[in-house]
Amino acid sequence: MKEQLEAIQTEALERIAETNEMKELQAIRVTYLGKKGSLTGVLRGMGKLSKEERPVIGEIANRVRESITDAIDRKNETLAQQALEKQLEKEAIDVTLPGRPVQLGGPHLLTTIVEEIEDLFIGMGFEVREGPEVETDYYNFEALNLPKDHPARDMQDSFYITNELLLRTHTSPVQARTMREYEGSKPVKMICPGKVYRRDTDDATHSHQFTQIEGLYVDKDVRMSDLKGILDVFAKKMFGYDREIRLRPSFFPFTEPSVEMDISCKVCNGEGCSVCKGTGWIEILGAGMVHPKVLEMAGYDANVYTGFAFGMGPDRIAMLKYGVDDIRQFYTNDRRFLTQYHNA
Amino acid sequence: MLVSLNWLKNYVDIGTITPDQLAEKITKSGIEVEGIEYVAETSKSVVVGYVKECEKHPNADKLNLCQVDVGDEVLQIICGAPNISQGQKVAVAKPGAVLPGNFKIKKVKLRGIESNGMICSLQELGIQEKYVPKDIADGIFVFPDNATVGEDVTSLLNLDDAVLELGLTPNRSDCLSYLGVAYEVAAILDKPIQLPKEKVTASDEDAHDFISVNVANQKLNPYYGAFVIKNVQVKPSPLWMRNYLIAAGIRPINNVVDITNYVLLEYGQPLHAFDYDRLQSKEIVVRCAEANETIVTLDDQERKLSHEHLVITNGQEPVAIAGVMGGANTEVNEHTTTILLEAAYFNPSTVRKAVKDTGLRSESSTRFEKGVDPNRVNRAGVRACQLFEQYANGTVLSNAVVFDELDRTEKEVTINTLEINKRLGTMITTEEIGQILTKLRFQYEQIDDEFKVKIPTRRGDITIFEDMLEEVARIYGYDNLPYTLPNGASQAGALTERQQLKRQVKNYMQGAGLMETITYSLTRQDYVTKLISPEINNRNPVPVPLAMPMSEDHKYLRLSLLPELLHTVAYNRARNQTNIAYYELGSIFISTENKLTKQPDEQLRLSGVLSGQWIEHEWQQEKKAVDFFVVKGIIEGIFKFLEIPITFEQTKLTDMHPGRCATVLIDNQAVGFIGQIHPKLEKKLDLNETYVFDINLETVLEVFKNVPNYNQIPKHPSTTRDIAFVLNKTTLAGDVKKVIEETGAPLVKDIQIFDVYLGEHLPEDKKSIAYRLLYQDAERTLTDDEVEESYQSIITAVNEKFNAYVRS
Numbered sequence A: 001m002k003e004q005l006e007a008i009q010t011e012a013l014e015r016i017a018e019t020n021e022m023k024e025l026q027a028i029r030v031t032y033l034g035k036k037g038s039l040t041g042v043l044r045g046m047g048k049l050s051k052e053e054r055p056v057i058g059e060i061a062n063r064v065r066e067s068i069t070d071a072i073d074r075k076n077e078t079l080a081q082q083a084l085e086k087q088l089e090k091e092a093i094d095v096t097l098p099g100r101p102v103q104l105g106g107p108h109l110l111t112t113i114v115e116e117i118e119d120l121f122i123g124m125g126f127e128v129r130e131g132p133e134v135e136t137d138y139y140n141f142e143a144l145n146l147p148k149d150h151p152a153r154d155m156q157d158s159f160y161i162t163n164e165l166l167l168r169t170h171t172s173p174v175q176a177r178t179m180r181e182y183e184g185s186k187p188v189k190m191i192c193p194g195k196v197y198r199r200d201t202d203d204a205t206h207s208h209q210f211t212q213i214e215g216l217y218v219d220k221d222v223r224m225s226d227l228k229g230i231l232d233v234f235a236k237k238m239f240g241y242d243r244e245i246r247l248r249p250s251f252f253p254f255t256e257p258s259v260e261m262d263i264s265c266k267v268c269n270g271e272g273c274s275v276c277k278g279t280g281w282i283e284i285l286g287a288g289m290v291h292p293k294v295l296e297m298a299g300y301d302a303n304v305y306t307g308f309a310f311g312m313g314p315d316r317i318a319m320l321k322y323g324v325d326d327i328r329q330f331y332t333n334d335r336r337f338l339t340q341y342h343n344a
Numbered sequence B: 001m002l003v004s005l006n007w008l009k010n011y012v013d014i015g016t017i018t019p020d021q022l023a024e025k026i027t028k029s030g031i032e033v034e035g036i037e038y039v040a041e042t043s044k045s046v047v048v049g050y051v052k053e054c055e056k057h058p059n060a061d062k063l064n065l066c067q068v069d070v071g072d073e074v075l076q077i078i079c080g081a082p083n084i085s086q087g088q089k090v091a092v093a094k095p096g097a098v099l100p101g102n103f104k105i106k107k108v109k110l111r112g113i114e115s116n117g118m119i120c121s122l123q124e125l126g127i128q129e130k131y132v133p134k135d136i137a138d139g140i141f142v143f144p145d146n147a148t149v150g151e152d153v154t155s156l157l158n159l160d161d162a163v164l165e166l167g168l169t170p171n172r173s174d175c176l177s178y179l180g181v182a183y184e185v186a187a188i189l190d191k192p193i194q195l196p197k198e199k200v201t202a203s204d205e206d207a208h209d210f211i212s213v214n215v216a217n218q219k220l221n222p223y224y225g226a227f228v229i230k231n232v233q234v235k236p237s238p239l240w241m242r243n244y245l246i247a248a249g250i251r252p253i254n255n256v257v258d259i260t261n262y263v264l265l266e267y268g269q270p271l272h273a274f275d276y277d278r279l280q281s282k283e284i285v286v287r288c289a290e291a292n293e294t295i296v297t298l299d300d301q302e303r304k305l306s307h308e309h310l311v312i313t314n315g316q317e318p319v320a321i322a323g324v325m326g327g328a329n330t331e332v333n334e335h336t337t338t339i340l341l342e343a344a345y346f347n348p349s350t351v352r353k354a355v356k357d358t359g360l361r362s363e364s365s366t367r368f369e370k371g372v373d374p375n376r377v378n379r380a381g382v383r384a385c386q387l388f389e390q391y392a393n394g395t396v397l398s399n400a401v402v403f404d405e406l407d408r409t410e411k412e413v414t415i416n417t418l419e420i421n422k423r424l425g426t427m428i429t430t431e432e433i434g435q436i437l438t439k440l441r442f443q444y445e446q447i448d449d450e451f452k453v454k455i456p457t458r459r460g461d462i463t464i465f466e467d468m469l470e471e472v473a474r475i476y477g478y479d480n481l482p483y484t485l486p487n488g489a490s491q492a493g494a495l496t497e498r499q500q501l502k503r504q505v506k507n508y509m510q511g512a513g514l515m516e517t518i519t520y521s522l523t524r525q526d527y528v529t530k531l532i533s534p535e536i537n538n539r540n541p542v543p544v545p546l547a548m549p550m551s552e553d554h555k556y557l558r559l560s561l562l563p564e565l566l567h568t569v570a571y572n573r574a575r576n577q578t579n580i581a582y583y584e585l586g587s588i589f590i591s592t593e594n595k596l597t598k599q600p601d602e603q604l605r606l607s608g609v610l611s612g613q614w615i616e617h618e619w620q621q622e623k624k625a626v627d628f629f630v631v632k633g634i635i636e637g638i639f640k641f642l643e644i645p646i647t648f649e650q651t652k653l654t655d656m657h658p659g660r661c662a663t664v665l666i667d668n669q670a671v672g673f674i675g676q677i678h679p680k681l682e683k684k685l686d687l688n689e690t691y692v693f694d695i696n697l698e699t700v701l702e703v704f705k706n707v708p709n710y711n712q713i714p715k716h717p718s719t720t721r722d723i724a725f726v727l728n729k730t731t732l733a734g735d736v737k738k739v740i741e742e743t744g745a746p747l748v749k750d751i752q753i754f755d756v757y758l759g760e761h762l763p764e765d766k767k768s769i770a771y772r773l774l775y776q777d778a779e780r781t782l783t784d785d786e787v788e789e790s791y792q793s794i795i796t797a798v799n800e801k802f803n804a805y806v807r808s
């Protein structure tokens, strides 16, 4: 009987090893282990055995059953694995084919710059204020110490609609309006971004419509060194911590003293190159201490309050920062231009 | 202002500083040096030569054969200049010389005869054509007789002079003169200054016997000085003066003109020389012009005058527009022998007005417009007389005739150390402030740390404390200011709710796949009335034009963002960029006035244009062109994002596709529209099928509530039911949905359309729309019976209302 069992085992294991079909494996299981299977048949004859033989043969029979079961299970797993692999191989795709495109939108480059500057000044406690693009002559000029026959009005030839209304030439009127709103009674700490308009013929460096951000800080005891400090923080955050700033005296009717701020040229590190016209410096913004007349006109006592103001052009900053060589690109909206700056 | 350093050195010793270093210092202390140019590129081996012989070239009519002594040798040179002659001293480029443009001079043979060098014109030596005196524009340059043969011409002709181009801000008109620049440079370099000493020889004759001066309006002309110079010989001015004028960007003419120009630049005081004999009267009357009076100016143009213009007359007729230009009838010419020289102060605004009306802007008018130094008017006149005496053989008559009501007082500004430091954030000492004032050559009285500063009249820009603060700061050096941060109470900075929302709207649009654009606010006449949103149109807006537009393209304030956006689509299409999905956030300008008396209503709009393919993924057979529902989905999405309920209403608008356009409503109020551009307009603008949206963002920002309501997440299960109705083709899906909504409330929580069918299985005039209804209750699980009852009532209601039936 022992020989019989071992013969079954040998035969079964051989068949299991040979088969490559799940179905056949199932048949093998039935053939040997099923109710009518050969192993079962042999075991049925156990009753005829002696008391001594029974446990010995029983143990052998169990071992044979286990080994067959085990072999079938292992084979089953192997075949299943092979089947899966075959299936997955069939599912293989050409990964080099293009994916389904995602429609990418994005901000305009000027918005990116404006929001970056807004966030930077918000971080320093400034509020963002907006105002009308069609302004009165009073707020655009007179409230900023530019009376009607002031020669500096030539500097910014304007788009008038009537004698008293014009497209604003800078966002400074928003400062004047804000100061007026605060009635000379509390500090002002604001920036005002927006569109502005001047009578310039559109070319690579001029646009009759452009963007401006101005800032104003009015409080008791504001010093010119504070202006220098704030501008330095701004310049370093905006253009890089390795940039230096330089202030030069300048002239604006609404500030006194007035300054122009340059940053050291990134291209040549101050050595002088074509970008900075050999000077090592690039002009970024105009600024100054608020003219006492401007404070007085807005209802602030110039003996108590002092302040500084600054103004810059995001168009120019964007051109410098991203190497854009023609300001008209910002307004013609060529798709090939706009999509370059999805993630600017 | 062009500043020749060689000329400047006459007044201030700039030492060994290089032009670049000086430019940097000037720039940092207040006047931007915009460029450094040299009078000419360098030449090598060009010397003064003496033309010993000059005869015709035997083989060429237009050439001359010259023997030229250049000091160490005599060179045979062939010269084609028409003005060459024996006895001249000329500029000779010897063989081996290098002229500007790297032009190398070699020995050559011209028509068979050897030529050993070249006799040069000023142009050939690198001087710009526009500065070369007209009489030698086509010929060679001839030196005065006293030039030394063999001497290098470079310094003789001032060719190596560095010229600084100053970019002057309007307040620094004091630097429109060499003396002004000298004061500035002297202050920066802390050097002494050397002023010219004006002096003339006394004459027996008195100018009063020749001329009288009568000023009718002393406010417009507070000073008029008339000098009379007799026996004048009109000829070229001395070489040094011509050199300086060329360096300063002025073409030499003759000694009379050159001297007035020279003094104009030196003192910043414009002067005018009349030919006394051609004046044909013995009086000067300064008055306002009469209406329709005319004058023929130096440029031979007849100018129409008005009573707003100040004129100089000979008692009869105008001979000059004050401060702007002289008349042709009294112009100095080569026959002039007696000069009437005007040195005057004209009111800046009257000159500005005349310049504006005539368009004549000159070196003179520019200075009058900014206001000249009252203390230099007379001195400049005397200085010119001195030069007429020296370089025009003139006899200056004694006692110039002067009308003088000019205020020459010096203003006083008080400053003190404490206030200066408080404003600047510095720790400048009283002693340093004193030194700065001395450098600036401002007189002052000092008591302890207080300075009473007398402001020289040349610095008309300084009137208040802050002006002096700037003077002290800039000479102290802006580089030396410390970096500080304000001491004031800190406050939290933040965007307002409205500003945050604007950013969120932009982010949504970008997330939806649209690119942000910025177009021009000024638009064309044929654009301004197009595609105005219905709720704006209902207000009967009047397009607002500029008073003086620069072009037809940018003439009107826009009433819609769409026309310019469509313009960009056409622009892109012309460049093969046909898939466009753009949006813009910008203002429109609404006014109902025919003549604007107040600011227009500025309204923020959210607008967009879409054209071409929306999805383009062809190898997986996925491709979708932009259509109405793409745009509608974007708009539904933004309002869903903002949690503002909206409805759409089919509408017909001019320039929009009559069947593909809808008004967008919040609470039954129109806030914009969406749809397809009318195919006729598409064709006109060169567009493919193009869709637009235009929404009043102001209303949206008002309606928006920042904190969304909390909605309980449903605890009880929902069930869905589908119904397909067969409807008349003209019945609107939205209307049916409304009836379902009303009838199904409150159990029906959501209605989706999942199928729309038109075709062979239905009659011609019918369509089928399938709705999926979501039934749910917050408190309990609904029973089948409840749902069935509601479902049947909906079917009944839709049947009754739309004559519809359920499709099986």
Ligand SMILES: [Zn+2]
Binding pocket: A265, A266, A267, A268, A269, A270, A271, A272, A273, A274, A275, A276, A277, A278, A280, A281
């Ligand atoms: Zn550089």
